[in-house]
Amino acid sequence: MPPPIARAARLRADLDRLADVVAAAGFNLASAGQQERRRRRDQLVTVLRSYLIPRLGEPDAPLLVVVAGPTGSGKSTIVNSIAEGEVSRPGPLRPTTRQPVVWCHRRHAERYSRIGSVECKVVGDDHPLLEDLTIVDTPDIDSYVAEHRAMTVEILHHADVVVFLTSAQRYADAVPWEVLGGIDRRGSEILYVLNRLSRRASGAVSDYAALLRRHGLAAGPGDPAVIPVQEQRVRGEAAALPAKAVSRLTDALRDIARRRVDVMSDITSRAVAYCVDEAEAVAAGVLAQHEERLRLEAVVDRVYEDAFDELTSELDGGSLIRTEVIERWAERVGTGDVARWIKGSASWLKNVADRLSGQPAAEVGRIEREARRELADAVTVRLERAARAVGTAWEVDDAGRALLTPDLRAAGGDVSDDTEAVIDRWLASLAALVEAEGPRRLRAARVASTGVNAAAVATILAVFSATGGLTGAEFGVAAGAAAAQQGILEHVLGQAAARSLAGSARDSFLDAVRQVFSAEKGRYRRVLEAASDPPRLADDVRAAAEAVAVSSEEFHAL
Secondary structure: OOOHHHHHHHHHHHHHHHHHHHHOOOOOOOOOHHHHHHHHHHHHHHHHHHHHHHOOOOOOEEEEEEOOOOOOOHHHHHHHHHHOOOOOOOOOOOOOOOOOOOEEHHHHHHOOOOOOOOOEEEEEEHHHHHOOEEEEEOOOOOOOOOHHHHHHHHHHOOOEEEEEEEOOOOOOOOOHHHHHHHHHHOOEEEEEEEEOOOOHHOOHHHHHHHHHHHHOOOOHHHOOEEEEEEEEOOOOOOOOEEEEHHHHHHHHHHHHHHHHHHHHHHHHHHHHHHHHHHHHHHHHHHHHHHHHHHHHHHHHHHHHHHHHHHHHHHHHHOOOOHHHHHHHHHHHHHOOOOHHHHHHOOOHHHHHHHHHHOOOHHHHHHHHHHHHHHHHHHHHHHHHHHHHHHHHHOOOOOHHHOOOOOOHHOOOOOOOHHHHHHHHHHHHHHHHHHHHHHHHHHHHHOOOOHHHHHHHHHHHHHOOOOOOOOOHHHHOOHHHHHHHHHHHHHHHHHHHHHHHHHHHHHHHHHHHHHHHHHHHHHHHHHHHHEEEEEOOHHHHHHHHHHHHHHHHHHHHHO
């Protein structure tokens, strides 16, 4: 009696969910082992969708028995011998069977016109064996016609029971052991038949059993699944062997038919267990792929952090902007006499204020543009170096090499424009910050709009010409033109405001530049994200597999 439909429906729903989450694993990162991960994924989805889900949806359907084997093994003759009449016409021409032939009960004939995507020739009959079994004769599993091999492999995906047939002359050949292994691992019943045994080939059965054992496919020489068929002359128009010649195989099939419900329960239980185990392997593959992705991301992070650290070091060392730009500014505002400035001459301050307010805006703007260009070039050069370094590092990694494209071997095409835009925004915020910090002092010093720009440029040059830094305890450690810029700021804005402004300028500059670096790193992260699967997918696969295990236990306990 079939299990209650509710439990069957729940198991099928859980299996369908498992198939969905497993199929979602792309395994597109071209790292070592990905091909095997994709193969396991595809095989698992095939077992779920081509076998388990449809089989559980038709619990009363006859067991599908697929007769498969290499070229010339006598598959059609064996099927005809079991049927005691012509089902599939044998012959000397190879390949003989070019389309699967289904021998089934007449009332099931419409069910088997197509198995999966394979069109079949259907032979209806009233043979009593067909009440519980449907037998399929397939093209050669090692056929030189690729289409024929593909047909047989797909039919095998739907099989409950497989009769694997080979001959005494062919059993040691390189048959597709992987296909057999897959059928065995998923829990299908397999009967191994050794055909065309001569009297002098008595040792062939034990040799064949030993070969099966080496491939993990049979328990031993006495295993009843290894069924011998003696070589005999075929008889009649049906080209069949005498019933006695195939009696052991026929008896084995009758026994399976008699136990159809239990056999199906055992097969589906083993198939579910196989799927749960394989799901864990798929989940482990997702996590392993994520580790491979993290390794490539770590390369990117390290390269760009090194480039950013180099930029920061040059900023704090005072070498980020060329000395000529700083000196030109010093000459423009008359800040060459640092010693006199340090003494704090009030008349000198008035001089500076006069110079600042008297300079044409164009002159200040020109120096500002030079400073901006220097900054943009300093950032862009490091981004170019970083991109080349990532390309070199990824080149020696299988996954990295497969992902590398010409645009990833260089900085982004818009990186110069993006860098200038970021620096422009930073300069705009800096000018606003100068105006906010000390508008009264600016007015008192007669530094109007041009003065604001000049003070902003002074801030830039104070920050970027510093030696030892301009923040915290080291704020006063500066020399040459840098000290002059600092002095201007302190006299115009006040000491506290000047110190705060210079420190804020430095930090905000680094924050702005880090955005450009992050955007460049993002190009590699997006490529890695598109090629790999999120690690949470492993949790989804495991959760779906656990649900299948629980519902299967409930279903098969009945």
